[in-house]
Amino acid sequence: MSGGTAPRFPRLLVTGGAGFIGSCFVRDVLARKDGTHITVLDKMTYAGNRANLAPAEADPEQAARLLFVVGDIADASVVAPLASEVDAIVNFAAESHVDRSILDPEAFLRTDVMGVHVLLEAARAEAERARRGERAGAPRMLQVSTDEVYGSVETGESREGDLLEPRSPYSAAKAAGELLVRSYFVTYGMDVVVTRGSNTYGPYHHPEKLIPLFITNAMDDQQLPLYGDGLQRRDWLYVADHAGAIGHVLAHGVAGETYNVPGDNERTNRDVVTALLDDLGKPWSLVRQVEDRPGHDRRYAMDGTRLAALGWTNRMPFERGLAATVEWYRANQDWWRAIKSGEWTDYYQRQYGARLAGSREAGR
Ligand code: NAD
Ligand code: TYD
Numbered sequence: 001m002s003g004g005t006a007p008r009f010p011r012l013l014v015t016g017g018a019g020f021i022g023s024c025f026v027r028d029v030l031a032r033k034d035g036t037h038i039t040v041l042d043k044m045t046y047a048g049n050r051a052n053l054a055p056a057e058a059d060p061e062q063a064a065r066l067l068f069v070v071g072d073i074a075d076a077s078v079v080a081p082l083a084s085e086v087d088a089i090v091n092f093a094a095e096s097h098v099d100r101s102i103l104d105p106e107a108f109l110r111t112d113v114m115g116v117h118v119l120l121e122a123a124r125a126e127a128e129r130a131r132r133g134e135r136a137g138a139p140r141m142l143q144v145s146t147d148e149v150y151g152s153v154e155t156g157e158s159r160e161g162d163l164l165e166p167r168s169p170y171s172a173a174k175a176a177g178e179l180l181v182r183s184y185f186v187t188y189g190m191d192v193v194v195t196r197g198s199n200t201y202g203p204y205h206h207p208e209k210l211i212p213l214f215i216t217n218a219m220d221d222q223q224l225p226l227y228g229d230g231l232q233r234r235d236w237l238y239v240a241d242h243a244g245a246i247g248h249v250l251a252h253g254v255a256g257e258t259y260n261v262p263g264d265n266e267r268t269n270r271d272v273v274t275a276l277l278d279d280l281g282k283p284w285s286l287v288r289q290v291e292d293r294p295g296h297d298r299r300y301a302m303d304g305t306r307l308a309a310l311g312w313t314n315r316m317p318f319e320r321g322l323a324a325t326v327e328w329y330r331a332n333q334d335w336w337r338a339i340k341s342g343e344w345t346d347y348y349q350r351q352y353g354a355r356l357a358g359s360r361e362a363g364r
Contacts, residue, residue, distance in 0.1 A: 016093030202239030222293030237263030
């Protein structure tokens, strides 16, 4: 062990650790060099990418503390033995894209609901083993959830105790997953915590999402499909801040509690697109107004008092984070060009073919 204080959970199972936020968490925890060992369990769907862990795997000391397992969180035979060897489970694994949930909801139920159930059952079996004295303590489980479970928030800010009113198959599945987690605290007394993060952006973000899609399309002078009037509002959170907040809740969160993780950077989609085009030096004329997403949530916004009271503060202001993100996509074209091929071409056609064909000038 060479840096930092001894971790509360020295052995972690990080599910979905080859995705966008999970891989940032893994890279950042391993880079702390505090002796933490991480097993990543990832199904390697279209969103999983081993290259996201390359910086950790390139460092022999970090690579020695990382075990990579390809497998499904909904498969109990894979999950149970892995759970028996860790002190905590951090569940990032999910189908995560709203538009894909509208095209094909079933995968969302399998992973975001049944997958969570399988993880909880594995953790519960370990808690039983701890009660019988067969292991040192019960594992903690942190469920990574989303602000989208609150539904569209026209005014004000969602608090953790507010009603959950999800409106897309994605957010409904995420709500079901986190409610299961909560039920295991109430019913079985398990050590669980939930985080609800806001819209996250930064390096290694899959180009299906707004910011990386528009950056990479604009770099190639391709059209930018803005849904509806573009006045929907999102609260943007830099990925390292999101991953850091999750680590903070894992270490300090109260069992059974839920913590909002806001970015405190609320912007309309038009504002975001204007800023990224400025950073890229590309014209607004690339932006096309296309048919809106069905059931499109108008706004998300959360109150972050509970997380602040736990001692967490975000570090990255939006303008600096966006500029760093644009720079990363400029410098890592091999990474995103490899993703924008194969399966991507079919998806893009399905999602945007008719929309772009029927699009019009977005007007500034
Ligand atoms: P992502 O789509 O980039 O990554 C998801 C990862 O999970 C991928 O590596 C994928 O291969 C893996 N995966 C999918 N199904 C799996 C399964 N059945 N078993 C094992 N692995 C599986 O997603 P992300 O943006 O990194 O989001 C991570 C988590 O954070 C998700 O739970 C998401 O709901 C939540 N979240 C995301 C955001 C955001 O803005 N991206 C905001 C708030 C919360
Ligand atoms: P997205 O990145 O899909 O995140 P979420 O739906 O989880 O908030 O979208 C962010 C916002 O950008 C959302 O209001 C939808 C909008 N959007 C577009 O206008 N065009 C696009 O091509 C995409 C992917 C998103």
